[in-house]
Amino acid sequence: MHHARDAEDKRLLETGEHKLLLSAYFDPVRERCFLRLRDRAAGEEAAQQVFVRLLEELRRGRTYPVPYRVVVWKVVEWTLGGFWHGAKDDATLPEDWDLAAPDAYAGWEADHDLALLFADLPPRERDVLDLRYREGLAPEQIAERLGMTRNAVDQALHRGHLKLRERFGG
Amino acid sequence: MAESVFELFDEYAAAYARGERPRAHVYLERAGEGADELARLLEGYVQAALVPAPDEDTIALVGAWLEGQPPLVELRARRGLRVEDVVEALVKGLGLDGAKRAKVKSYYQRLEGGLLEPAGVAEKVWLVLGRLVPGAEEAAAWRPRQVEAADMFLRVSEAESAPALAAGRANPASEETEDEIDRLFLSGG
Numbered sequence: 231m232h233h234a235r236d237a238e239d240k241r242l243l244e245t246g247e248h249k250l251l252l253s254a255y256f257d258p259v260r261e262r263c264f265l266r267l268r269d270r271a272a273g274e275e276a277a278q279q280v281f282v283r284l285l286e287e288l289r290r291g292r293t294y295p296v297p298y299r300v301v302v303w304k305v306v307e308w309t310l311g312g313f314w315h316g317a318k319d320d321a322t323l324p325e326d327w328d329l330a331a332p333d334a335y336a337g338w339e340a341d342h343d344l345a346l347l348f349a350d351l352p353p354r355e356r357d358v359l360d361l362r363y364r365e366g367l368a369p370e371q372i373a374e375r376l377g378m379t380r381n382a383v384d385q386a387l388h389r390g391h392l393k394l395r396e397r398f399g400g
Numbered sequence: 401m402a403e404s405v406f407e408l409f410d411e412y413a414a415a416y417a418r419g420e421r422p423r424a425h426v427y428l429e430r431a432g433e434g435a436d437e438l439a440r441l442l443e444g445y446v447q448a449a450l451v452p453a454p455d456e457d458t459i460a461l462v463g464a465w466l467e468g469q470p471p472l473v474e475l476r477a478r479r480g481l482r483v484e485d486v487v488e489a490l491v492k493g494l495g496l497d498g499a500k501r502a503k504v505k506s507y508y509q510r511l512e513g514g515l516l517e518p519a520g521v522a523e524k525v526w527l528v529l530g531r532l533v534p535g536a537e538e539a540a541a542w543r544p545r546q547v548e549a550a551d552m553f554l555r556v557s558e559a560e561s562a563p564a565l566a567a568g569r570a571n572p573a574s575e576e577t578e579d580e581i582d583r584l585f586l587s588g589g
Protein backbone atom coordinates (compact mmCIF):
# COMPACT_ATOMS: atom_id res chain seq x y z
CA MET A 231 0.00 0.00 0.00
CA HIS A 232 2.87 2.37 0.74
CA HIS A 233 4.89 1.66 -2.41
CA ALA A 234 4.40 5.09 -3.97
CA ARG A 235 5.36 6.91 -0.75
CA ASP A 236 8.37 4.67 -0.25
CA ALA A 237 9.55 5.22 -3.83
CA GLU A 238 9.15 8.99 -3.50
CA ASP A 239 11.02 8.99 -0.18
CA LYS A 240 13.84 7.01 -1.78
CA ARG A 241 14.08 9.55 -4.58
CA LEU A 242 14.07 12.48 -2.15
CA LEU A 243 16.77 10.82 -0.06
CA GLU A 244 18.92 10.23 -3.12
CA THR A 245 18.54 13.80 -4.35
CA GLY A 246 19.01 15.30 -0.90
CA GLU A 247 15.62 17.04 -0.91
CA HIS A 248 15.28 16.88 2.86
CA LYS A 249 12.71 19.65 3.13
CA LEU A 250 10.21 17.80 0.97
CA LEU A 251 11.06 14.50 2.59
CA LEU A 252 10.41 15.73 6.12
CA SER A 253 7.42 17.88 5.13
CA ALA A 254 5.47 14.77 4.19
CA TYR A 255 5.76 13.49 7.75
CA PHE A 256 5.12 16.78 9.52
CA ASP A 257 1.40 16.29 10.19
CA PRO A 258 1.44 12.52 10.79
CA VAL A 259 4.27 12.79 13.33
CA ARG A 260 2.64 15.71 15.16
CA GLU A 261 -0.68 13.91 15.30
CA ARG A 262 0.88 10.71 16.62
CA CYS A 263 2.87 12.54 19.27
CA PHE A 264 -0.23 14.38 20.44
CA LEU A 265 -2.35 11.24 20.44
CA ARG A 266 0.17 9.42 22.61
CA LEU A 267 0.91 12.26 25.02
CA ARG A 268 -2.56 13.85 25.01
CA ASP A 269 -1.09 17.28 25.59
CA ARG A 270 -0.69 19.68 22.69
CA ALA A 271 2.42 21.47 23.93
CA ALA A 272 4.12 18.21 24.91
CA GLY A 273 3.13 16.72 21.57
CA GLU A 274 4.68 19.59 19.62
CA GLU A 275 7.83 19.35 21.72
CA ALA A 276 8.12 15.60 21.13
CA ALA A 277 7.50 16.06 17.41
CA GLN A 278 10.31 18.61 17.24
CA GLN A 279 12.62 16.15 18.98
CA VAL A 280 11.68 13.57 16.36
CA PHE A 281 12.53 15.94 13.53
CA VAL A 282 15.81 16.99 15.14
CA ARG A 283 16.84 13.30 15.25
CA LEU A 284 15.74 12.71 11.68
CA LEU A 285 17.55 15.81 10.48
CA GLU A 286 20.77 14.89 12.27
CA GLU A 287 20.65 11.46 10.65
CA LEU A 288 20.05 12.96 7.21
CA ARG A 289 22.95 15.35 7.64
CA ARG A 290 25.20 12.43 8.49
CA GLY A 291 24.22 10.90 5.17
CA ARG A 292 23.10 7.73 6.82
CA THR A 293 21.35 5.18 4.64
CA TYR A 294 18.82 2.59 5.70
CA PRO A 295 17.94 -0.90 4.50
CA VAL A 296 14.26 -0.18 5.15
CA PRO A 297 11.84 2.41 3.73
CA TYR A 298 12.27 5.87 5.24
CA ARG A 299 8.70 5.64 6.57
CA VAL A 300 9.90 2.86 8.88
CA VAL A 301 12.73 5.06 10.15
CA VAL A 302 10.32 7.90 10.88
CA TRP A 303 7.92 5.75 12.87
CA LYS A 304 10.74 4.03 14.74
CA VAL A 305 12.16 7.39 15.77
CA VAL A 306 8.68 8.48 16.89
CA GLU A 307 8.33 5.33 18.98
CA TRP A 308 11.79 5.71 20.52
CA THR A 309 11.18 9.36 21.28
CA LEU A 310 7.79 8.75 22.88
CA GLY A 311 9.25 5.81 24.78
CA GLY A 312 11.94 8.01 26.32
CA PHE A 313 14.80 6.25 24.55
CA TRP A 314 16.78 9.49 24.25
CA HIS A 315 15.89 10.92 27.62
CA GLY A 316 18.84 13.06 28.68
CA ALA A 317 20.78 12.34 25.49
CA LYS A 318 22.26 15.01 23.24
CA ASP A 319 20.43 16.03 20.09
CA ASP A 320 23.05 14.42 17.89
CA ALA A 321 22.90 11.01 19.59
CA THR A 322 22.54 8.31 16.98
CA LEU A 323 19.78 5.81 16.44
CA PRO A 324 20.23 2.51 18.29
CA GLU A 325 23.06 0.65 16.55
CA ASP A 326 21.41 -2.74 16.89
CA TRP A 327 18.52 -1.45 14.83
CA ASP A 328 20.43 -1.66 11.52
CA LEU A 329 18.37 -4.33 9.87
CA ALA A 330 20.22 -6.57 7.49
CA ALA A 331 17.51 -8.98 6.40
CA PRO A 332 15.17 -7.52 3.77
CA ASP A 333 12.08 -8.86 5.55
CA ALA A 334 13.22 -7.94 9.04
CA TYR A 335 10.52 -5.35 9.43
CA ALA A 336 7.71 -7.49 8.00
CA GLY A 337 6.16 -8.05 11.43
CA TRP A 338 6.33 -4.37 12.19
CA GLU A 339 4.69 -3.57 8.86
CA ALA A 340 1.58 -5.56 9.83
CA ASP A 341 0.59 -2.78 12.23
CA HIS A 342 1.62 0.00 9.85
CA ASP A 343 -0.35 -0.79 6.73
CA LEU A 344 -4.13 -0.50 6.55
CA ALA A 345 -4.30 -3.04 3.75
CA LEU A 346 -2.61 -5.64 5.96
CA LEU A 347 -4.78 -4.77 8.95
CA PHE A 348 -7.90 -5.45 6.89
CA ALA A 349 -6.42 -8.37 4.95
CA ASP A 350 -8.63 -11.09 6.44
CA LEU A 351 -11.91 -9.29 5.78
CA PRO A 352 -14.01 -10.28 2.73
CA PRO A 353 -12.85 -8.55 -0.49
CA ARG A 354 -16.03 -6.47 -0.77
CA GLU A 355 -15.57 -5.05 2.72
CA ARG A 356 -11.92 -4.35 2.02
CA ASP A 357 -12.98 -2.36 -1.03
CA VAL A 358 -15.32 -0.26 1.11
CA LEU A 359 -12.64 0.42 3.71
CA ASP A 360 -10.11 1.23 1.03
CA LEU A 361 -12.38 3.82 -0.57
CA ARG A 362 -13.30 5.37 2.77
CA TYR A 363 -9.94 5.37 4.57
CA ARG A 364 -7.53 5.68 1.64
CA GLU A 365 -9.51 7.94 -0.65
CA GLY A 366 -11.92 9.58 1.79
CA LEU A 367 -15.03 8.98 -0.32
CA ALA A 368 -18.45 9.55 1.27
CA PRO A 369 -20.49 6.42 2.04
CA GLU A 370 -23.00 7.38 -0.66
CA GLN A 371 -20.21 7.60 -3.24
CA ILE A 372 -18.83 4.24 -2.14
CA ALA A 373 -22.27 2.62 -2.43
CA GLU A 374 -22.67 3.99 -5.92
CA ARG A 375 -19.19 3.06 -7.05
CA LEU A 376 -19.41 -0.51 -5.75
CA GLY A 377 -23.10 -1.06 -6.54
CA MET A 378 -23.95 -1.67 -2.89
CA THR A 379 -26.68 -0.42 -0.59
CA ARG A 380 -25.81 2.33 1.85
CA ASN A 381 -26.61 -0.08 4.68
CA ALA A 382 -24.06 -2.61 3.38
CA VAL A 383 -21.42 0.13 3.24
CA ASP A 384 -22.16 1.15 6.83
CA GLN A 385 -21.89 -2.46 7.97
CA ALA A 386 -18.52 -2.86 6.26
CA LEU A 387 -17.23 0.32 7.88
CA HIS A 388 -18.43 -0.90 11.24
CA ARG A 389 -16.59 -4.21 10.81
CA GLY A 390 -13.43 -2.33 9.86
CA HIS A 391 -13.79 -0.27 13.01
CA LEU A 392 -14.13 -3.43 15.11
CA LYS A 393 -11.00 -4.77 13.45
CA LEU A 394 -9.02 -1.69 14.40
CA ARG A 395 -10.42 -1.74 17.92
CA GLU A 396 -9.41 -5.37 18.29
CA ARG A 397 -5.90 -4.59 17.06
CA PHE A 398 -5.20 -1.32 18.83
CA GLY A 399 -7.11 -1.93 22.03
CA GLY A 400 -9.76 0.71 21.55
CA MET B 401 -23.12 15.43 24.63
CA ALA B 402 -20.25 13.12 23.67
CA GLU B 403 -20.36 11.71 20.17
CA SER B 404 -19.89 8.09 19.15
CA VAL B 405 -16.26 6.94 18.96
CA PHE B 406 -16.98 5.09 15.74
CA GLU B 407 -18.49 8.14 14.06
CA LEU B 408 -15.66 10.40 15.20
CA PHE B 409 -13.03 7.91 14.05
CA ASP B 410 -14.76 7.53 10.70
CA GLU B 411 -15.03 11.31 10.20
CA TYR B 412 -11.36 11.93 11.14
CA ALA B 413 -9.99 9.06 9.04
CA ALA B 414 -11.93 10.04 5.93
CA ALA B 415 -10.86 13.69 6.27
CA TYR B 416 -7.24 12.59 6.79
CA ALA B 417 -7.46 10.42 3.67
CA ARG B 418 -8.69 13.41 1.68
CA GLY B 419 -5.66 15.41 2.86
CA GLU B 420 -7.74 17.86 4.89
CA ARG B 421 -5.37 17.86 7.90
CA PRO B 422 -7.95 17.15 10.62
CA ARG B 423 -6.72 17.84 14.16
CA ALA B 424 -7.01 14.97 16.62
CA HIS B 425 -7.40 17.20 19.66
CA VAL B 426 -10.65 18.58 18.26
CA TYR B 427 -12.06 15.07 17.88
CA LEU B 428 -10.91 13.93 21.32
CA GLU B 429 -12.67 16.90 22.88
CA ARG B 430 -15.87 15.81 21.17
CA ALA B 431 -15.49 12.21 22.35
CA GLY B 432 -16.04 12.83 26.07
CA GLU B 433 -15.42 9.62 28.00
CA GLY B 434 -14.58 7.85 24.76
CA ALA B 435 -11.46 10.01 24.27
CA ASP B 436 -9.00 7.31 25.39
CA GLU B 437 -10.45 4.73 23.03
CA LEU B 438 -10.58 7.22 20.17
CA ALA B 439 -6.94 8.25 20.77
CA ARG B 440 -5.76 4.65 20.48
CA LEU B 441 -7.78 4.10 17.31
CA LEU B 442 -6.60 7.32 15.69
CA GLU B 443 -2.98 6.62 16.53
CA GLY B 444 -3.30 3.17 14.99
CA TYR B 445 -4.88 4.70 11.91
CA VAL B 446 -2.30 7.48 11.48
CA GLN B 447 0.62 5.07 11.70
CA ALA B 448 -0.95 2.73 9.14
CA ALA B 449 -2.57 5.16 6.71
CA LEU B 450 -0.97 6.53 3.59
CA VAL B 451 1.20 9.54 4.35
CA PRO B 452 -0.66 12.49 2.80
CA ALA B 453 1.13 14.85 0.44
CA PRO B 454 2.15 18.03 2.31
CA ASP B 455 0.59 21.34 1.30
CA GLU B 456 2.60 24.44 0.40
CA ASP B 457 2.28 25.96 3.88
CA THR B 458 3.62 22.82 5.50
CA ILE B 459 6.57 22.71 3.12
CA ALA B 460 7.29 26.39 3.85
CA LEU B 461 6.98 25.87 7.61
CA VAL B 462 9.32 22.89 7.62
CA GLY B 463 11.74 24.68 5.30
CA ALA B 464 11.95 27.67 7.63
CA TRP B 465 12.45 25.42 10.64
CA LEU B 466 15.23 23.47 8.90
CA GLU B 467 17.01 26.73 8.13
CA GLY B 468 16.71 27.93 11.71
CA GLN B 469 14.19 30.60 10.78
CA PRO B 470 10.96 31.25 12.69
CA PRO B 471 8.18 29.31 10.90
CA LEU B 472 5.53 31.88 11.85
CA VAL B 473 7.50 34.63 10.13
CA GLU B 474 7.61 32.50 6.99
CA LEU B 475 3.86 31.86 7.00
CA ARG B 476 3.11 35.55 7.54
CA ALA B 477 5.50 36.65 4.80
CA ARG B 478 3.99 34.12 2.39
CA ARG B 479 0.70 35.98 2.74
CA GLY B 480 2.34 39.33 2.06
CA LEU B 481 1.58 40.58 5.55
CA ARG B 482 3.79 42.95 7.53
CA VAL B 483 4.09 42.77 11.30
CA GLU B 484 2.16 46.04 11.45
CA ASP B 485 -0.73 44.44 9.54
CA VAL B 486 -0.95 41.65 12.08
CA VAL B 487 -0.68 44.05 15.00
CA GLU B 488 -3.45 46.20 13.58
CA ALA B 489 -5.67 43.15 13.18
CA LEU B 490 -4.94 42.06 16.75
CA VAL B 491 -5.72 45.50 18.18
CA LYS B 492 -8.99 45.72 16.27
CA GLY B 493 -10.00 42.09 16.55
CA LEU B 494 -9.39 41.98 20.29
CA GLY B 495 -10.83 45.42 20.97
CA LEU B 496 -7.59 46.69 22.52
CA ASP B 497 -6.53 50.23 23.24
CA GLY B 498 -4.92 51.55 20.03
CA ALA B 499 -2.41 53.49 22.11
CA LYS B 500 -0.87 50.16 23.16
CA ARG B 501 0.06 49.00 19.67
CA ALA B 502 3.75 49.01 20.58
CA LYS B 503 3.16 46.59 23.41
CA VAL B 504 1.08 44.28 21.22
CA LYS B 505 3.80 44.44 18.56
CA SER B 506 6.47 43.57 21.11
CA TYR B 507 4.55 40.51 22.24
CA TYR B 508 3.75 39.42 18.69
CA GLN B 509 7.35 39.72 17.57
CA ARG B 510 8.49 37.64 20.52
CA LEU B 511 5.85 35.04 19.64
CA GLU B 512 7.12 34.94 16.06
CA GLY B 513 10.70 34.60 17.27
CA GLY B 514 9.99 31.64 19.50
CA LEU B 515 10.57 33.64 22.67
CA LEU B 516 7.03 33.44 24.01
CA GLU B 517 5.37 30.29 25.27
CA PRO B 518 2.45 29.58 22.87
CA ALA B 519 0.55 27.77 25.63
CA GLY B 520 0.20 31.09 27.47
CA VAL B 521 -1.44 32.85 24.53
CA ALA B 522 -5.21 33.26 24.78
CA GLU B 523 -7.50 31.34 22.45
CA LYS B 524 -9.01 34.57 21.14
CA VAL B 525 -5.55 35.75 20.06
CA TRP B 526 -5.13 32.54 18.07
CA LEU B 527 -8.55 33.02 16.51
CA VAL B 528 -7.57 36.47 15.20
CA LEU B 529 -4.14 35.27 14.10
CA GLY B 530 -5.57 32.14 12.49
CA ARG B 531 -7.87 34.21 10.28
CA LEU B 532 -4.89 36.18 8.97
CA VAL B 533 -2.29 33.41 8.99
CA PRO B 534 -3.85 29.94 8.93
CA GLY B 535 -1.67 27.53 10.89
CA ALA B 536 -0.23 30.32 13.07
CA GLU B 537 -0.72 28.40 16.30
CA GLU B 538 1.15 25.32 15.18
CA ALA B 539 3.85 27.41 13.49
CA ALA B 540 4.44 29.31 16.75
CA ALA B 541 4.90 26.02 18.58
CA TRP B 542 7.80 25.19 16.26
CA ARG B 543 10.38 27.54 17.64
CA PRO B 544 13.43 28.40 15.54
CA ARG B 545 16.11 25.79 16.08
CA GLN B 546 18.74 28.31 17.17
CA VAL B 547 16.68 29.28 20.20
CA GLU B 548 18.91 28.04 22.98
CA ALA B 549 18.26 26.66 26.41
CA ALA B 550 18.67 30.07 28.03
CA ASP B 551 15.84 31.42 25.90
CA MET B 552 13.69 28.45 26.76
CA PHE B 553 14.27 29.24 30.42
CA LEU B 554 13.14 32.76 29.73
CA ARG B 555 9.98 31.48 28.09
CA VAL B 556 9.08 29.34 31.08
CA SER B 557 9.95 32.06 33.55
CA GLU B 558 7.79 34.58 31.76
CA ALA B 559 4.83 32.27 31.51
CA GLU B 560 5.00 31.72 35.25
CA SER B 561 5.60 35.33 36.08
CA ALA B 562 3.43 37.72 34.12
CA PRO B 563 3.73 40.56 36.62
CA ALA B 564 7.52 40.41 36.40
CA LEU B 565 7.28 40.79 32.64
CA ALA B 566 4.79 43.59 32.99
CA ALA B 567 7.26 45.35 35.26
CA GLY B 568 9.57 45.52 32.30
CA ARG B 569 12.12 42.74 32.76
CA ALA B 570 11.77 41.45 29.22
CA ASN B 571 9.49 44.05 27.75
CA PRO B 572 10.73 47.58 28.36
CA ALA B 573 7.60 49.07 26.81
CA SER B 574 5.29 47.49 29.35
CA GLU B 575 3.54 49.16 32.23
CA GLU B 576 4.06 48.80 35.96
CA THR B 577 1.13 46.46 36.45
CA GLU B 578 -0.25 43.55 34.50
CA ASP B 579 -2.87 44.60 31.98
CA GLU B 580 -5.18 42.93 29.49
CA ILE B 581 -2.43 42.62 26.88
CA ASP B 582 -0.12 40.85 29.33
CA ARG B 583 -2.89 38.44 30.18
CA LEU B 584 -3.72 37.77 26.53
CA PHE B 585 -0.14 36.84 25.70
CA LEU B 586 1.07 35.30 28.94
CA SER B 587 -1.70 33.70 30.87
CA GLY B 588 -4.28 32.61 28.35
CA GLY B 589 -6.50 35.67 28.53
